[in-house]
Amino acid sequence: MxxxxxxxxxxxxxxxxxxxxxxxxxxxxxxxxxxxxxxxxxxxxxxxxxxxxxxxxxxxxxxxxxxxxxxxxxxxxxxxxxxxxxxxxxxxxxxxxxxxxxxxxxxxxxxxxxxxxTSSVAGAAVVGAPLMHDHATISLSDLLTDWDVITKRIDKAAEGDFIISLYNPKSKGRTTQIVEARELMLKHKAPETPVALLRHVGREDQNYTLTNLQDFLNHEIDMFTVVIIGNSKTYVSNDRMITPRGYHI
Amino acid sequence: MxxxxxxxxxxxxxxxxxxxxxxxxxxxxxxxxxxxxxxxxxxxxxxxxxxxxxxxxxxxxxxxxxxxxxxxxxxxxxxxxxxxxxxxxxxxxxxxxxxxxxxxxxxxxxxxxxxxxTSSVAGAAVVGAPLMHDHATISLSDLLTDWDVITKRIDKAAEGDFIISLYNPKSKGRTTQIVEARELMLKHKAPETPVALLRHVGREDQNYTLTNLQDFLNHEIDMFTVVIIGNSKTYVSNDRMITPRGYHI
CATH class of the missing domain: 3.40.1010.10 (Tetrapyrrole methylase, N-terminal domain)
Incomplete structure (x- = not known):
């Protein structure tokens, strides 16, 4: 047996x-x-x-x-x-x-x-309600994915006016991808589109910056940051980032 | 006072x-x-x-x-x-x-x-790991959003080879949107692309169907269904839907 x-x-x-x-x-x-x-x-x-x-x-x-x-x-x-x-x-x-x-x-x-x-959802809650409408989630890490696949996705997501969450935006060894991503998004999204930089979400040192597509690279971004870029309707009010669903109030 | x-x-x-x-x-x-x-x-x-x-x-x-x-x-x-x-x-x-x-x-x-x-994440866990890579979330409800905004997003998300999660795919009064969505996705995605229909996720009567982009409209879809459509790499193995991240195994 x-x-x-x-x-x-x-x-x-x-x-x-x-x-x-x-x-x-x-x-x-x-x-x-x-x-x-x-x-x-x-x-x-x-x-x-x-x-x-x-x-x-x-x-x-x-x-x-x-x-x-x-x-x-x-x-x-x-x-x-x-x-x-x-x-x-x-x-x-x-x-x-x-x-x-x-x-x-x-x-x-x-x-x-x-x-x-997931991190974008946890981060969104910290900053208000930026993900209320159609959204795309993209990782900028090109360790396992060809960069031209990623750039095409950034381009199409921006063209479709999606809210975009960027995972793995930057690390010590990967610093140019976020620069190119911003340029691609600026082809379709206005420079004043709100951007949230959500750092160390849910951890003791959690903090965030509300900025916009023009300026967001002037702020700290590391591998523990999730970047949320709004759609054409997203706005900031009293330090909250909100994408309206479309209710009349 | x-x-x-x-x-x-x-x-x-x-x-x-x-x-x-x-x-x-x-x-x-x-x-x-x-x-x-x-x-x-x-x-x-x-x-x-x-x-x-x-x-x-x-x-x-x-x-x-x-x-x-x-x-x-x-x-x-x-x-x-x-x-x-x-x-x-x-x-x-x-x-x-x-x-x-x-x-x-x-x-x-x-x-x-x-x-x-969120429902797509809960549903993904039931069926395996379909959301492992870049993905877009789109609601097919046109109560608060113009249908041409939604169709543009479906088109761009499919063109970008995103995994797509469809929320609110169909209700008693809204039955044509999912038909048009399928046609738009077929412009860019192969007919055999895996599709999961995730019904009543997390509830007592939870159930799902694994099908593909060609055939998925032949199965039951209601307002408590989340539809996940794979990207070009997504496959089904032993009743699990998996989008590989790109590791060599």
Whole structure:
């Protein structure tokens, strides 16, 4: 009688923890993290939850190790432990959900994706209601995507008068993409279009700047910033950025 | 000495409750609803929370009464009570956050927006990881937005090879918009592009259909359906819809 027939298969969860505090996490995500044996993730994210779930076993890995991280999570599940791979925001938006499902499927494992509040949504709430109407979400990271695909999307989103949320706008090594993105948007959007720079949303050092498409590059932007550019109806009133839905008031 | 100088001003919250169950609500949203005096909202949404918060006072209003609903919320706050106006999903995406801030500002009231898991994100998690890359969110409701603005956005989003989430795809009185939207997307997207129809996400009768751009109109779509159309890289494997981010596995 083979022992492995009776071995428990561990469950794999991919969990979006929201912006990173223990307030904007969902009840389900919190419960999953409380119940699993192992919490896995990139060190910046595991650092956000390690105090709250100090009793857990952690598997921590570095940046650009996404495939190896998922393979390790699969090994943990195969050893019989339940494991949650965490991303900040929502794990299904530029997070780990896709790659984890792809790797787990190779060995017949299922993955439960636990949704979370993505950064643009958390940031929008901080600054008012800029995402009230049709909007596009674009990552400026060209590590995994050709830059001409990204520029075409920026151009079409601006031409369609979408509100645009830019993820990964800039890092130490990537500084020119945001400059080109601004130029593309200025082809279709007015220079005075409101822009919100939302930094470290949901963290202790959360702060934001309200500016506009003409001037926003004169303010601090880093890899923990989400940039929201309004549509042609977006306005700023009393330090709130609002895109009207169209109600008559 | 005027009495009203000492009268407590009630606080106004706009709260996204997520898809509608008590699992996918955030910890902060749950706590706010526990602590306010009054929960206000459209009847479909208040019905979702009335059992959990049965001890609260409710202010319930009908559809298409959004402005009156916000004015009433302001009156409740002026009477000294803390009040939470709820939307399903995230209140800042086609929800009540914008209009509530606009009306509250007229009388100098601030509004705290509590973010939630929006329907496309909740639906994406059910079906796998279709939103992993750049995506556009478009409402097909032309009650408040000119149809030619909406069609332009569908066209540009499809041309930019965005993953597209359609909110409010169809109702009893609006049945032609989704037909035209499909035709516009077929100008730029292949007929075999995967499409997920996500119905009643997060509710007891949650269910979904995986289909494609050619065939999706042959399946049930109603006002509680979110439609997610993939980009050129999206595929379906073992009943999961995945948009790869671009990792080499």
């Amino acid at each position: 083979r022992r492995d027939l009776f071995m428990k298969k561990g469950k794999i969860y991919v969990v979006g923890i929201g912006p990173g505090n223990m307030d904007d996490i969902t009840v389900r995500a919190y419960r999953v993290l409380k119940n699993v044996d192992v919490i896995a993730g990139y060190i910046t994210y595991t650092d956000l939850v390690k105090d709250e779930f100090a009793e857990k076993e952690f598997y921590v890995s570095g940046m650009k190790k996404e495939v190896a991280r998922c393979e390790q999570v699969l090994e943990i599940a195969k050893s019989g432990k339940d494991v949650a791979l965490i991303s900040s925001g929502d794990a299904g938006i530029y997070g780990m959900a896709g790659i984890m499902i792809e790797i787990a499927q190779k060995e017949g494992y299922e993955v439960e994706v636990v949704p979370g509040v | 005027r009495r009203d100088l000492f009268m407590k001003k009630g606080k106004i919250y706009v709260v996204g409750i997520g898809p509608g169950n008590m699992d996918d609500i955030t910890v902060r949203a749950y706590r706010v609803l526990k602590n306010v005096d009054v929960i206000a909202g459209y009847i479909t949404y208040t019905d979702l929370v009335k059992d959990e918060f049965a001890e609260k006072e409710f202010y319930v209003s009908g559809m298409k009464k959004e402005v009156a609903r916000c004015e009433q919320v302001l009156e409740i706050a002026k009477s000294g009570k803390d009040v939470a106006l709820i939307s399903s999903g995230d209140a800042g995406i086609y929800g009540m956050a914008g209009i509530m801030i606009e009306i509250a500002q007229k009388e100098g009231y601030e509004v705290e927006v509590v973010p939630g898991v």
